[in-house]
Amino acid sequence: MNQSERRIMMLCEQHDIISRGHFKIKGFHSDIFIDLERALSLAPVRDEFCEAITQNCLDRSTDNSGRHDTSIDIVIGIGRRGLTIADAVANQLRALTHRQVISLEAIKEDGMVALPISGRRLIRGRNVLTVMDIVRTGSTAAKAADLITSNGGNNCGLSAFFRRGELADYDGHGRRPFVICNPSFELWTTACPKCQQGIPLDPIPRSREQLALEF
Secondary structure, three states: OOHHHHHHHHHHHHOOOEEEEEEEEOOEEEEEEEOHHHHHHOHHHHHHHHHHHHHHHHHHHEOOOOOEOOOOOEEEEEHHHHHHHHHHHHHHHHHHHOOOOEEEEEEEEOOEEEOOHHHHHHOOOOEEEEEEEEEOOOHHHHHHHHHHHHOOOEEEEEEEEEEOOOOOOOOOOOOOOEEEEOOOOOEEOOOOHHHHOOOOOOOOOHHHHHHHHHO
8 A cells, every 4th residue: 555545544534434343234244334425525535536536537648748638528427426526527627627528427227327318429429437436346337338438439447436346456348447545345245254253243323324225
């Protein structure tokens, strides 16, 4: 873990975004809980994460002459939290590049990632970045990439606030997603060692119960 990653981890733990203990989340036992809603609701955290995504876009799109030769035209956010990230990143890109950058929301529906017809028309011939709050297996990222390319857009990859999942290293098209916070964690389906040691489950606060079901 480099200095920047340590600073991000300290920021998350300082603001109670990452909690360590013994949690039951969507049928799994884990030693870590990530409060995704809190990460987006706290301006210092949200802004720093979005700025990191924006800077990564600029670094990747700048050629040797300093020009942005593959600048992002559209930022697609997956779901409500993804749209919040997309709005912020698009605003930052507009301010820094003085180009028109728009944000769109894609929804997960029946195991697929979908855009309205108007959105599908907009991405044709455009450079499109996908953003998410958290990437797990990478299947959603792959579906988003397919959606972009099948509608004539140029898939410029995936950026996410967090990673949680052993198979979340690729977006299905050979690219590594840009993930800001990669906490180390354990995830157990059976034979949870904490249960075997008699360590009780830590309660998830009532306000976070629905988030835990989605996580």
